[in-house]
Amino acid sequence: MTKQPEKFYITTPIYYVNARPHIGHTYTTVVCDAIARRQRMLGHDTLFLTGTDEHGQKIERSAAAAGKSPQQFTDEVSGEFRTLWDRMGITYDKFIRTTSPEHKRGVQAMFTLLKERGYIYKGSWVGQYCVSDELYADDNTPGTPCPVCGRITETVEEENYFFKLSAMAEPLLKLYEENPGLIYPETRRNEVIAFVKSGLRDLSISRTTFSWGIPVPDDPAHVIYVWLDALCNYATAVGFGSPDPKDQQRYEHYWPADVHMIGKEIVRFHCVYWPAFLLAAGLPMPRQIVAHGWLLFEESKMSKSRGNIVRSETILEVLGADALRYFLFREIVFGQDGSFSFDALVQRFNSDLANGLGNLASRTLSMIQRYFGGEVPYPSATIAHTPAEAAISKLAGETITEYNRLFEAYQFSRALEALWALLSAVDKYIVETQPWAVAEKDDRDSRSRLATILYTSAEALRIISALAHPIIPDSTSKIFTQLGLSDIAKTDLNTLRWGQMNVGTRLGKIEGVFPRADKSAIERMQQMEEERKNAAEPPAIATTAAGAATAVATAPLPSAPAAAPTAAPAPVTNQITIDDFLKVELRVGTVLTAEKVEKADKLLRMTVDIGTEVRQIVAGIAKSYAPETLVGRKVVIVANLAPRKLRGIESQGMIVAASFGEEGQPALASFLEEVPNGARLK
Ligand code: MSP
Numbered sequence: 001m002t003k004q005p006e007k008f009y010i011t012t013p014i015y016y017v018n019a020r021p022h023i024g025h026t027y028t029t030v031v032c033d034a035i036a037r038r039q040r041m042l043g044h045d046t047l048f049l050t051g052t053d054e055h056g057q058k059i060e061r062s063a064a065a066a067g068k069s070p071q072q073f074t075d076e077v078s079g080e081f082r083t084l085w086d087r088m089g090i091t092y093d094k095f096i097r098t099t100s101p102e103h104k105r106g107v108q109a110m111f112t113l114l115k116e117r118g119y120i121y122k123g124s125w126v127g128q129y130c131v132s133d134e135l136y137a138d139d140n141t142p143g144t145p146c147p148v149c150g151r152i153t154e155t156v157e158e159e160n161y162f163f164k165l166s167a168m169a170e171p172l173l174k175l176y177e178e179n180p181g182l183i184y185p186e187t188r189r190n191e192v193i194a195f196v197k198s199g200l201r202d203l204s205i206s207r208t209t210f211s212w213g214i215p216v217p218d219d220p221a222h223v224i225y226v227w228l229d230a231l232c233n234y235a236t237a238v239g240f241g242s243p244d245p246k247d248q249q250r251y252e253h254y255w256p257a258d259v260h261m262i263g264k265e266i267v268r269f270h271c272v273y274w275p276a277f278l279l280a281a282g283l284p285m286p287r288q289i290v291a292h293g294w295l296l297f298e299e300s301k302m303s304k305s306r307g308n309i310v311r312s313e314t315i316l317e318v319l320g321a322d323a324l325r326y327f328l329f330r331e332i333v334f335g336q337d338g339s340f341s342f343d344a345l346v347q348r349f350n351s352d353l354a355n356g357l358g359n360l361a362s363r364t365l366s367m368i369q370r371y372f373g374g375e376v377p378y379p380s381a382t383i384a385h386t387p388a389e390a391a392i393s394k395l396a397g398e399t400i401t402e403y404n405r406l407f408e409a410y411q412f413s414r415a416l417e418a419l420w421a422l423l424s425a426v427d428k429y430i431v432e433t434q435p436w437a438v439a440e441k442d443d444r445d446s447r448s449r450l451a452t453i454l455y456t457s458a459e460a461l462r463i464i465s466a467l468a469h470p471i472i473p474d475s476t477s478k479i480f481t482q483l484g485l486s487d488i489a490k491t492d493l494n495t496l497r498w499g500q501m502n503v504g505t506r507l508g509k510i511e512g513v514f515p516r517a518d519k520s521a522i523e524r525m526q527q528m529e530e531e532r533k534n535a536a537e538p539p540a541i542a543t544t545a546a547g548a549a550t551a552v553a554t555a556p557l558p559s560a561p562a563a564a565p566t567a568a569p570a571p572v573t574n575q576i577t578i579d580d581f582l583k584v585e586l587r588v589g590t591v592l593t594a595e596k597v598e599k600a601d602k603l604l605r606m607t608v609d610i611g612t613e614v615r616q617i618v619a620g621i622a623k624s625y626a627p628e629t630l631v632g633r634k635v636v637i638v639a640n641l642a643p644r645k646l647r648g649i650e651s652q653g654m655i656v657a658a659s660f661g662e663e664g665q666p667a668l669a670s671f672l673e674e675v676p677n678g679a680r681l682k
Contacts, residue, residue: 008044010036010259011234013266014053014096017077018062021084022309023324023340024263024295024302027332030325031292031412032261033090037470038407040091041493047254049237050085051096052078056226057131060212070212074099084312088321089473096237098214098229102247106236107229108217110281111205119164119280125204128153132305134226136204148265149305161206161216163228168276169200175275181288183271184410185335188264188291192271203273231274234260235283256284264291290410293337295328299599300647302340307533307644310340314528318521320514322472323349329412329471342522349517352416353475356423357464358514361479363430364457365510371439374507376458376484377451388429389456393498395425396463400496403467412471419467426460429453458483459501466491475513482508530664585640586656586681587611588671594627600647606630606655610637611678618651621666636669636681 012032015025029050036048054074063073078097085092096103114120128137130146130153137144137153144153176182176193183189206222207213213223232240238254239247262270270289278285294301297308315324327345330352332338368376379385399422406415435453438446462483465476469488480488484505589610597603602620604627617637636656643652657666 005043005045007047007254007258008036008039009047009238009254009257010039010049010261011237011257012050013262014051014098014230014233015081016059017052017054017074017081018058019304020077021081021312022302022304023312023315023328024309025081026084026088026312026324027295027328028261028263028292029085029090030088030328031334032259033088033092034325034329034412034470035259035261036093037091037473037489038493041466041470041489041491043492043494047094047238048092049094049096049234050081050090050092051094051233051237052081052098053226053230053233054078054097054099055213055223055229056134057207057210057212058134060210061131063212071099087316088312088325094237096233098233102242103233103236104214106241107214107224107232109241110232110235110277111224111228112217113281114163114277117280117282119167120161120205121164122159123162123202124157124159125162126155126157127204129156130154138201156209158204158208160204160208161219161222162202163205163277164280165200165203165273165276168279169196171279172196172200172272172276175279175285179285182275182285183267184288184290187335188267188271192267195268196272200272200276227269227273228277231269231277234274234286257286258288260286260289262289262291264293267291292334293332295332296337296339297341299339301337307646310529311532314525314532315345317528318515318525319345319349319517320474322475323353323514323517326353326416326472330416332413334410334412342525345525346517346522349514352420353472354514354517356420356427357468357472357475357479358512360423360427360430360457360464361461361482361513362510364454364461365482365507367435367439368454368458368507369510371435371450372454376501376503376505376507377455378503379452379455380448385452388433389452392426392429392456392460395422396460396498400463400467404493416468416471419464422460423464426457426464430457455501455503459498462501463496463498466493466496478511478513482510482513484508526664582682583640584638587637587639587677588675588679588681589615589635589637589677591630591633591635594625594630596622596627597647597649603646604630605649608635608637608653608655609677610639610653611676615639615652616650617653617655618646618649619655619657621655621657621668624666625668633668634670634675 010032012028015021032048032050036046039046052074054070059074060070063070066073068076074097082095111120127140128142128144129135130137130149130151132151133146133148135146135148137146142155145151146153173193173196176189176196180189183192203225205225205228206216207225208222211223213226214229216222216224234257235241235251235255239249239251240255242248242251260270267289270291275285296302297310300306300308302309312324323345327340327348331344331348368374379389399418402418403415406412406418430453433453435450438450438453461479462485465479465483466488469476469491473489477488480486484507485502587610589608592607592609592614594604594606597605597618602622603618604622604625606617606619608615608617615637638654638656641654643650645651656669658669659666
């Protein structure tokens with residue numbers, strides 16, 4: 001009998017559909033994608049699950065705010081996640097939606113099972129609840145902030161079904177002790193153990209105050225708590241709760257999951273609640289729960305509520321999916337928080353991809369084309385083989401082992417560092433062996449030497465591409481095709497070693513694998529982000545499109561910074577009616593105080609008298625205006641903009657400025673005449 005391939009089941013969190021996908025979601029998803037791709041290249045029967053979390057009060061409210069039914073709203077946003085994953089080259093095998101019939105049936109089956117086993121009872125409850133995180137606060141004092149997002153929780157009083165979480169503390173601690181590898185990394189494991197040791201209270205697992213959820217079996221006035229609903233997706237996606245024997249077989253085959261990959265903020269749900277439900281239900285435990293850190297932008301966690309998100313589409317359109325994928329693996333130390341910036345992205349892209357891998361590929365391939373008519377040459381085992389080739393093949397062998405070890409230990413950045421050290425060694429080897437000079441000599445030995453050099457480079461390129469493929473699938477596939485090799489994804493990573501390159505094969509068509517990126521790439525991406533933000537929701541700081549404010553503003557006062565060369569203003573598009581314009585309340589105010597915001601070199605915090613009241617305004621103008629030059633100055637404020645927080649400071653309006661020059665420099669709108677505070681611009 002032939003041996004069945006080992007199964008490997010990996011999951012991402014299922015993402016809430018109240019927000020559109022951003023690079024934070026992409027991070028978790030590409031990490032899982034690379035792991036899944038690599039598992040397939042190891043010959044494992046891999047199942048990679050992702051999906052969307054579509055129930056709950058938060059989604060119900062977001063849908064209402066968008067003027068849509070919850071189903072229509074969730075259909076749209078869930079579709080956006082799938083579209084993005086396709087564009088990012090995400091090879092998920094299944095996409096689960098919590099509004100699907102298979103999932104609903106599975107969740108109800110879980111509820112029934114837990115109830116039958118005596119872990120669910122009905123009781124009444126008053127407590128504090130955070131709708132944003134769908135989380136009950138531990139502290140039941142009204143006004144308690146949410147432990148995750150810091151928003152003030154709401155007081156909820158209900159008759160609920162409860163899960164006997166308090167009874168699970170001991171079994172959970174035993175589970176953690178017996179399975180030291182269950183929670184990764186160690187720091188998260190320690191936090192979880194400390195949390196459980198501090199005592200667990202029973203968990204309310206149903207709600208009656210809204211209806212957008214899965215009804216409790218036989219008691220449809222209640223909907224099942226969204227986290228019980230959501231966590232079950234990992235089991236329902238592989239057939240849990242289905243009466244169909246085929247689904248039951250699928251469940252038996254794939255469950256338990258091998259890896260649940262999550263962000264660190266949802267550790268408690270995955271490492272306490274989910275194992276507690278499974279223990280109570282008598283079901284097998286996932287093998288590992290892996291929590292990574294946060295992707296930060298402008299020093300805080302990227303999230304819709306903070307308004308500091310970056311969309312993957314922007315990077316896709318300018319640099320391609322592999323640029324973002326590579327950056328996320330190479331730049332972020334897995335498990336820790338890491339910062340994203342367009343500058344760092346482009347720098348990494350240029351140094352490691354365009355000038356690194358791309359350059360090695362184009363050099364090697366074009367020389368094989370030129371000197372050997374596009375056929376990979378045979379290396380010489382004798383005369384032309386020198387210690388330099390032996391050193392490269394030895395390093396390649398060691399790199400394969402080291403890369404695999406580091407990848408498996410989730411040390412992706414170090415794994416890539418090791419792989420790129422091989423790449424640099426090959427670059428150096430080419431410089432030192434000077435194949436272009438060898439090609440000038442026409443004797444047999446030189447020809448043989450040239451063949452060896454180019455074979456060595458091509459073989460190293462093949463190995464580097466195969467190892468990097470799970471992380472940068474698109475460009476490495478192209479390199480394989482150009483090397484005249486077939487489907488890279490079918491490379492067997494178990495047996496990958498030096499010396500397997502097909503010799504005598506014809507190269508494919510040679511073309512660049514990475515687009516060029518110069519300074520304008522950064523500007524283009526920043527501009528696209530700005531436009532996306534403006535289209536979705538107005539920004540609370542003064543970085544408007546060129547010329548936007550000039551209809552109501554004069555040129556900057558002499559105290560304003562000197563004008564930079566003006567970038568051509570974009571033509572006026574997108575007509576609005578006078579009524580639309582009058583919705584915006586532009587008011588004159590005087591700056592009373594202005595100061596820099598700590599640790600935010602672009603932001604100033606000001607208080608502005610607008611006649612009827614004094615507003616606190618936070619604006620991104622610190623690079624252009626010293627705070628003391630603003631005090632006493634007349635400015636224009638968008639006075640009816642909903643307040644929003646920047647770096648934790650509430651901005652109660654937006655200051656109007658023209659934006660000009662290459663850097664989008666701001667120039668505050670102001671007047672030549674004396675205008676009283678509170679005067680309206682119309
Ligand atoms: N729906 C829940 C998860 C239920 S799983 C049974 C949820 N959804 S979410 O849309 O908020 O997604 C959270 C996850 O998205 C994080 O745990 C992480 O995997 C990813 N990320 C979202 N923003 C992120 C960053 N800024 N940085 C890193 N990962 C981020 O929670």
